[in-house]
Amino acid sequence: MNAPLRPLNVPQRAAEPPVAGGIAASFNAVRRDFGAKRVLDGIDLQIEAGQFIAIVGKSGCGKSTLLRLLAGLDQPSGGSITSDGKPLEGLTRIMFQEPRLLPWQRVLANVEVGLPPEVRGEQRHERALAALAQVGLADRAGEWPSVLSGGQKQRVALARALISGPQILALDEPLGALDALTRIEMQRLVERIWREQGFTTVLVTHDVSEAVALADRIILIDDGRIALDLDVPLPRPRRRGNADSARLEGLILERLLGS
Amino acid sequence: MSLVERSARFGTARASRKGTPGAAVLGRFEARIAGWFLPALLLVVWEVLSRVGYLAPNVLPAPSAVASAGWQVLKSGELIHHMAVSTARALAGLAVGGSIGFVLGIANGLSDLTRRYSDTTLQMIRNIPHLALIPLVILWFGIEEEAKLFLVALGVFFPIYINTLHGVRSVDPQLIEMGRAYGMTRWTLFRDVVLPGALPSIFVGLRFALGIMWLTLIVAETIAAESGLAHMAMQAREFLLVDIVVLAIVIYALLGKLADVVTTVLERASLKWHPSFQKTEG
Numbered sequence: 001m002n003a004p005l006r007p008l009n010v011p012q013r014a015a016e017p018p019v020a021g022g023i024a025a026s027f028n029a030v031r032r033d034f035g036a037k038r039v040l041d042g043i044d045l046q047i048e049a050g051q052f053i054a055i056v057g058k059s060g061c062g063k064s065t066l067l068r069l070l071a072g073l074d075q076p077s078g079g080s081i082t083s084d085g086k087p088l089e090g091l092t093r094i095m096f097q098e099p100r101l102l103p104w105q106r107v108l109a110n111v112e113v114g115l116p117p118e119v120r121g122e123q124r125h126e127r128a129l130a131a132l133a134q135v136g137l138a139d140r141a142g143e144w145p146s147v148l149s150g151g152q153k154q155r156v157a158l159a160r161a162l163i164s165g166p167q168i169l170a171l172d173e174p175l176g177a178l179d180a181l182t183r184i185e186m187q188r189l190v191e192r193i194w195r196e197q198g199f200t201t202v203l204v205t206h207d208v209s210e211a212v213a214l215a216d217r218i219i220l221i222d223d224g225r226i227a228l229d230l231d232v233p234l235p236r237p238r239r240r241g242n243a244d245s246a247r248l249e250g251l252i253l254e255r256l257l258g259s
Numbered sequence: 260m261s262l263v264e265r266s267a268r269f270g271t272a273r274a275s276r277k278g279t280p281g282a283a284v285l286g287r288f289e290a291r292i293a294g295w296f297l298p299a300l301l302l303v304v305w306e307v308l309s310r311v312g313y314l315a316p317n318v319l320p321a322p323s324a325v326a327s328a329g330w331q332v333l334k335s336g337e338l339i340h341h342m343a344v345s346t347a348r349a350l351a352g353l354a355v356g357g358s359i360g361f362v363l364g365i366a367n368g369l370s371d372l373t374r375r376y377s378d379t380t381l382q383m384i385r386n387i388p389h390l391a392l393i394p395l396v397i398l399w400f401g402i403e404e405e406a407k408l409f410l411v412a413l414g415v416f417f418p419i420y421i422n423t424l425h426g427v428r429s430v431d432p433q434l435i436e437m438g439r440a441y442g443m444t445r446w447t448l449f450r451d452v453v454l455p456g457a458l459p460s461i462f463v464g465l466r467f468a469l470g471i472m473w474l475t476l477i478v479a480e481t482i483a484a485e486s487g488l489a490h491m492a493m494q495a496r497e498f499l500l501v502d503i504v505v506l507a508i509v510i511y512a513l514l515g516k517l518a519d520v521v522t523t524v525l526e527r528a529s530l531k532w533h534p535s536f537q538k539t540e541g
């Protein structure tokens with residue numbers, strides 16, 4: 001363990017979550033180098049408050065790196081990340097690519113990690129249990145994480161992220177390990193909670209149809225830059241597999257394969 | 260016993276639980292007493308060899324003779340007295356050395372600064388066999404209680420220190436990052452992430468420490484003490500009471516086993532989450 005035990009300087013938020021509404025975030029010529037390797041090479045991206053944005057791109061193109069910068073877990077080598085001209089100081093929560101559950105806490109307690117400390121006592125259990133019910137795991141609340149399947153662990157992590165009442169929610173391939181049916185259920189859940197709470201959402205996904213089904217806007221990253229920035233003007237609730245979404249999917253896939 | 264061995268052991272226990280219920284009960288019973296099979300066999304062989312006269316009583320008295328000598332000293336209260344003294348010494352040394360080792364291990368695991376300044380020193384001291392300090396300790400403390408306390412504390416310090424340090428430093432950094440990203444305070448992060456993550460390693464340290472604790476105490480009591488189990492054995496040697504000497508050795512073995520059992524119970528209680536400690540509950 002090399003990271004010093006410093007709490008992240010996230011400002012305290014109001015006592016009664018969920019805080020409705022999100023905040024804007026903008027990437028200004030952001031670079032990130034790992035040694036000699038330039039992973040992000042001048043990212044300019046304005047994300048509006050409350051927007052649902054999806055990020056797609058090939059494996060290793062720097063999607064997780066971008067999310068980590070947004071969540072303040074990593075610092076850019078150049079450029080800046082701001083919100084309305086000021087340094088980004090909002091409540092950002094991230095759901096990592098790995099579930100990252102505490103193996104020594106039961107499933108319920110793991111979800112409670114997402115709750116702010118102001119929520120106390122019975123309230124904590126109730127809210128966490130409700131979140132577990134939403135991801136369809138209420139009956140597993142008392143289990144150890146080690147007995148859950150990969151997809152179940154992912155859903156616990158999703159519950160933990162959704163319960164945290166963030167202003168910006170960063171989701172790193174949250175539904176990668178799920179079967180098609182559960183996946184669609186979870187997509188609907190994410191969309192519903194996003195619409196209720198209005199936080200800004202940045203979703204990294206490998207699944208182009210998922211991006212088209214959920215996002216207001218899709219960003220394609222290639223070679224460290226934004227290769228495509230596409231609005232998705234489809235009305236919600238969205239129907240899957242209609243001609244418009246198919247056309248958009250085709251466009252993105254073509255660009256992904258063509259590069 | 261390491262976690263790996265332990266999981267292997269549970270693996271076989273699980274496998275043997277298949278089959279009919281009767282066989283399952285038998286299997287569990289067998290698993291429970293299996294460890295005592297060899298000691299029991301040894302006792303029987305030993306007794307028989309003594310009875311037929313192959314082992315002279317002044318070299319190795321029969322188990323029955325040892326048992327009756329044990330009964331005598333137990334009745335006179337002597338044995339209880341010596342055992343109580345030794346146990347108190349052992350636990351005091353463990354408490355002192357163990358808590359210093361634990362605190363330093365945590366501190367050096369969390370802070371690069373204190374580790375930079377203290378680790379080299381500690382590693383140098385570690386390479387001195389602590390029993391080599393006995394002459395010096397006798398010069399300092401005579402054969403008072405402090406001498407034993409000092410030696411035991413020093414002996415248990417290192418295994419606890421090193422394993423706590425290692426445990427803290429090997430906590431999954433991804434979990435620590437998760438804790439930070441979810442706004443955990445320093446204290447919550449320590450209590451909910453670092454300490455539980457380090458616990459399996461701390462228990463390994465405790466096991467080593469318990470072994471060293473008895474070893475150190477016995478040596479120290481043999482050389483410089485006026486009470487305690489090893490002192491009782493030394494006195495018996497002067498009067499050629501071989502049965503008491505053998506009795507003391509058997510008691511060491513039982514105490515060692517007892518310490519191991521206590522650690523296992525503690526370990527199971529606090530590492531319930533660990534896959535190696537989970538029964539087939541769900």
Ligand SMILES: Nc1ncnc2c1ncn2[C@@H]1O[C@H](COP(=O)(O)OP(=O)(O)OP(=O)(O)O)[C@@H](O)[C@H]1O
Pocket residue numbers: 034039057058059060061062063064065066097
């Ligand atoms: N801490 C690090 N040190 C060195 N290189 C890193 C580090 N983190 C990421 N990288 C490199 O940066 C590149 C982008 O990594 P990143 O994890 O952002 O990819 P990704 O787009 O999320 O990929 P995937 O879709 O497979 O998750 C990779 O080549 C990776 O090796």
Ligand SMILES: [Mg+2]
Pocket residue numbers: 063064065097172
């Ligand atoms: Mg990634």
